Amino acid sequence: MQRVAVIVFPGSNCDAETIAAARQAGSDAYRVWHRDADLKRPDVVILPGGFSYGDYLRAGAIARFSPVMTAVTEHARAGGPVLGICNGFQILCEAGLLPGGLMRNARLRFLSRLVRVHVEATDTPFTCGYEPGAVLAVPIAHGEGRYVVDARTAAELEAGGRVVWRYTGENPNGSTNAIAGVSSPGRNVVGIMPHPERRNAPVLGGEDGARVFLSMEARYATQHAVDVRAVGDRHLRV
Amino acid sequence: MTRATPFAGDPRITPDLVREHNLSPEEYRRIEAMLDRAPTFAELGVFSALWSEHCAYKHSKPVLRTLPTTGPQVVQGPGENAGVLRLPGGWAVAFKIESHNHPSAVEPYQGAATGVGGILRDVFTMGARPVALLNSLRFGPLDDARNRYLFAGVVRGVADYGNCVGVPTLGGEVDFGPSYSGNPLVNAMCVGLLKEVDLIKAAAHGVGNVLLVVGARTGRDGIHGASFASEELTRESARRRPQVQVGDPFTEKLLLEASLELIASGHIVAIQDMGAAGLTSSSAEMAAKGGGGVGVEIDLARVPIREPGMTPYEILLSESQERMLLVAKADRVQDVQAIAAKWELSATPIGRVTDDGLYRATWGEQVVVEIPAQRLIDDCPVYHPEAAEDPEIARRRASRPTPNTKHLAPDEVLLELLDHPPVASKRWVYEQYDSTVRASTVIGPGGDAGVIRVRDADFALAVTVDCNSRYVLLDPYEGGKAAVAEAARNVACTGARPLGVTDCLNFGSPERPAVFHQFREASRGIADACRALETPVTGGNVSFYNESPEGAVDPTPVVGMVGLIAHAERAVPSHARVTGDVVFVLGETRSELGGSMLWEALHGFVGGEPPRVDLAAERRLVDFLVAGAAVGLFRSAHDCSQGGLGVALAEVAMGGPYEEPGFGLDVDFTAYALRLAAVELLFSESHGRAVVTCPPERGGAVAALAQELGVPAHRAGTVRERGGSLRIRLGDGEVSHRIGRLRDVYFSAIPRRMGD
Numbered sequence: 001m002q003r004v005a006v007i008v009f010p011g012s013n014c015d016a017e018t019i020a021a022a023r024q025a026g027s028d029a030y031r032v033w034h035r036d037a038d039l040k041r042p043d044v045v046i047l048p049g050g051f052s053y054g055d056y057l058r059a060g061a062i063a064r065f066s067p068v069m070t071a072v073t074e075h076a077r078a079g080g081p082v083l084g085i086c087n088g089f090q091i092l093c094e095a096g097l098l099p100g101g102l103m104r105n106a107r108l109r110f111l112s113r114l115v116r117v118h119v120e121a122t123d124t125p126f127t128c129g130y131e132p133g134a135v136l137a138v139p140i141a142h143g144e145g146r147y148v149v150d151a152r153t154a155a156e157l158e159a160g161g162r163v164v165w166r167y168t169g170e171n172p173n174g175s176t177n178a179i180a181g182v183s184s185p186g187r188n189v190v191g192i193m194p195h196p197e198r199r200n201a202p203v204l205g206g207e208d209g210a211r212v213f214l215s216m217e218a219r220y221a222t223q224h225a226v227d228v229r230a231v232g233d234r235h236l237r238v
Numbered sequence: 239m240t241r242a243t244p245f246a247g248d249p250r251i252t253p254d255l256v257r258e259h260n261l262s263p264e265e266y267r268r269i270e271a272m273l274d275r276a277p278t279f280a281e282l283g284v285f286s287a288l289w290s291e292h293c294a295y296k297h298s299k300p301v302l303r304t305l306p307t308t309g310p311q312v313v314q315g316p317g318e319n320a321g322v323l324r325l326p327g328g329w330a331v332a333f334k335i336e337s338h339n340h341p342s343a344v345e346p347y348q349g350a351a352t353g354v355g356g357i358l359r360d361v362f363t364m365g366a367r368p369v370a371l372l373n374s375l376r377f378g379p380l381d382d383a384r385n386r387y388l389f390a391g392v393v394r395g396v397a398d399y400g401n402c403v404g405v406p407t408l409g410g411e412v413d414f415g416p417s418y419s420g421n422p423l424v425n426a427m428c429v430g431l432l433k434e435v436d437l438i439k440a441a442a443h444g445v446g447n448v449l450l451v452v453g454a455r456t457g458r459d460g461i462h463g464a465s466f467a468s469e470e471l472t473r474e475s476a477r478r479r480p481q482v483q484v485g486d487p488f489t490e491k492l493l494l495e496a497s498l499e500l501i502a503s504g505h506i507v508a509i510q511d512m513g514a515a516g517l518t519s520s521s522a523e524m525a526a527k528g529g530g531g532v533g534v535e536i537d538l539a540r541v542p543i544r545e546p547g548m549t550p551y552e553i554l555l556s557e558s559q560e561r562m563l564l565v566a567k568a569d570r571v572q573d574v575q576a577i578a579a580k581w582e583l584s585a586t587p588i589g590r591v592t593d594d595g596l597y598r599a600t601w602g603e604q605v606v607v608e609i610p611a612q613r614l615i616d617d618c619p620v621y622h623p624e625a626a627e628d629p630e631i632a633r634r635r636a637s638r639p640t641p642n643t644k645h646l647a648p649d650e651v652l653l654e655l656l657d658h659p660p661v662a663s664k665r666w667v668y669e670q671y672d673s674t675v676r677a678s679t680v681i682g683p684g685g686d687a688g689v690i691r692v693r694d695a696d697f698a699l700a701v702t703v704d705c706n707s708r709y710v711l712l713d714p715y716e717g718g719k720a721a722v723a724e725a726a727r728n729v730a731c732t733g734a735r736p737l738g739v740t741d742c743l744n745f746g747s748p749e750r751p752a753v754f755h756q757f758r759e760a761s762r763g764i765a766d767a768c769r770a771l772e773t774p775v776t777g778g779n780v781s782f783y784n785e786s787p788e789g790a791v792d793p794t795p796v797v798g799m800v801g802l803i804a805h806a807e808r809a810v811p812s813h814a815r816v817t818g819d820v821v822f823v824l825g826e827t828r829s830e831l832g833g834s835m836l837w838e839a840l841h842g843f844v845g846g847e848p849p850r851v852d853l854a855a856e857r858r859l860v861d862f863l864v865a866g867a868a869v870g871l872f873r874s875a876h877d878c879s880q881g882g883l884g885v886a887l888a889e890v891a892m893g894g895p896y897e898e899p900g901f902g903l904d905v906d907f908t909a910y911a912l913r914l915a916a917v918e919l920l921f922s923e924s925h926g927r928a929v930v931t932c933p934p935e936r937g938g939a940v941a942a943l944a945q946e947l948g949v950p951a952h953r954a955g956t957v958r959e960r961g962g963s964l965r966i967r968l969g970d971g972e973v974s975h976r977i978g979r980l981r982d983v984y985f986s987a988i989p990r991r992m993g994d
Binding site: 010011013014016017020021049050051053054055056107109110111112113114137139141143195197198200202203204205 | 895
């Protein structure tokens, strides 16, 4: 069982379900308040969705200056896994842990709907449980989700296999190359716009998002030589 | 005699000033008699707010008293911030609907946003965590630019606020009609969950306990909002724009978390939102609810203000948003402040609970308001306005559309209806609302009712808001019944047992007999239907004076309903899901085209006798839907309402907003409702009907259950292949369309009109 720190900003609003999803996958998930500088020795850090500090200026623009982000950056620079979901992705970009930025959606309206994404990279801690090429139905809910990078960076991301998820069918928000999620060069930092934590049980319409959390737990189990099969049999069925 | 002295610079009380405060000469005499002196300017403001229709229900109270409000499931009926119903496992649901029509008419974005903010606070001040939002919206036709502006602005305001706070918007309704041009209706409903033992109320008690104001600072925005909402809109109303409050959902989110933590902490004994009439109504109501001898005293000079030089009058009447008033135990003030500080909020002591039964506001040492607390609330006059039906409505009810204005085959009619904005998909709207935050959404917008699960419990809740104002206009009694019946059908289609109602009664001026007739009769209809369906009314809101120079809005009593599904995984969706399933039509189809979409869309005609609601038959249908869902008989269930069976079957076939490409449907009506012509059969809006699909091997059980419960069931056809066609065979014609074509028309009708 790994320790998962879920960072809570005053305007985070997806922290409860993110913690629940991590716990459902077998992790020991706990909250870290934005004013804490101590992450309490996590194996993984998750920045959940929401509106961090209200985001009236630009999503994530203030959050990156919060005390907790120094510790998150150190964790990331040391190779520790960090996942940013929606607002968390925005914060990771603002903090320079991921390239590019998230701009207002192409139609300038908030967009909440089910989308389909193609899993392109399975070498990250958060997608290693998916089969390459799998297509997932997951919800998006954002006003600023149009991923924008310059042409050179986009080419680097593509060539380096750092596009983690890509919208398939419709590109809902006008993102560069229909990118829905990217990773850092070391693969340990991942940002995604869709919300896997909202799609992890049949009663919620599907469980395509569950493996994001199972992936990180299984990877940890492998690395720490506990009973991998228990996790694998119970959840992964890859 | 109470004592209070004018504040330096206060204007003199003149008859003109009294009139500007929307108080009648008779009401003013009552005030003088109560105080045994002339009121101060601040007191005049206090009476103006608390004796406004918005706060005092002075025209509606006698009618509201006729609504059924009790039942074994009722924990808290009308009178608190929100109603509360009992759920399994010690859980309870707090819910309420409220209007924000007037502010939205002059400033759609902020008006709608602050409407959402207010209703959220009403629910979390009961100690409940908000888990779902809904809204009911009305606008003028979309061919008018101003209406499109209001529509877009309201939707964006609702979206930005709810999305930021992190409460899913699970559904609602949007309707369009000429009477709402320039007179939009914006009703917001919030549903919250709590453990019954954690319920907290708004009554001040404990002499010496301390009143604190928590949250945003007080500014000059929204002064007189409550009295503004209690007058007609005029050409001058745009000048009221600065009176519309500005919302800050981020502060709301902090206030929500801080309030729930404060309630759980046990440091506080009462909490109240500062909504309409701000500090005045929250503090005065707290005092009055405290009962015998309880009073409160507040020092207005201690209220944190946003701008310098604010007077006692302004501080009392400001409607600045995101503020709460709470009563802390005397020795816990610092603990309260520590919790507030954690959420970056200030909590400022401004007064205390007293035992002199007076509502007193001071400025330092100077008393500027002193009124007997109980009488301030109780002595507001109650009016029994005259009621008489407008003869023009009786004429419309007796009329029919001019024949031969347009003659279309049933299958062309269906396309016209799916393209008609009141019928067409509202995806353009609900795609702007976060409907999945909290990861509890079992059925999102676009179905019959929204359904949420409750983590750590088996059950789920179904929620809906409904009203067809055309029926209410033509026959307010039947229309009131119909709003409740449709809400119950929607909730029951998901498999939920209807539990209770909150209502938002939107009408014109009650001082006009024709309007008061609509109000009284619609309320009688709601009351009868709620009794028949055992869904007590636990609260709500009356919004009168929805009038512009062009006239009153169509009567729009919106019914919000909550239902209970015992096991979340048994929730039933609205759309066909499996090829080969059997299609049943439940209920009876009669020739009832009065107030129909058919007549409105094709002939621009709203008239005729609206469909009658047989409450006993509705009850049987609800029982059937709930019983069938509980044992997993149905694969889908969909209510049949606006646009009749034609539209209902098309919706079953088209599938949900993201369930492309839908399923084909083969339906045979050659032996159904034989006396009806094809367009009547397909587009009549008879109540008490639903369409269900089930696996073929369950067909017998469905028919048997229907027979046992006395619900007419017609085995009408079969679900065909994905992305196939909708085919309906009729005695005198046929409907046949590719599902893709239907989806195009249905989902693009509103985006096309909004220019994208």
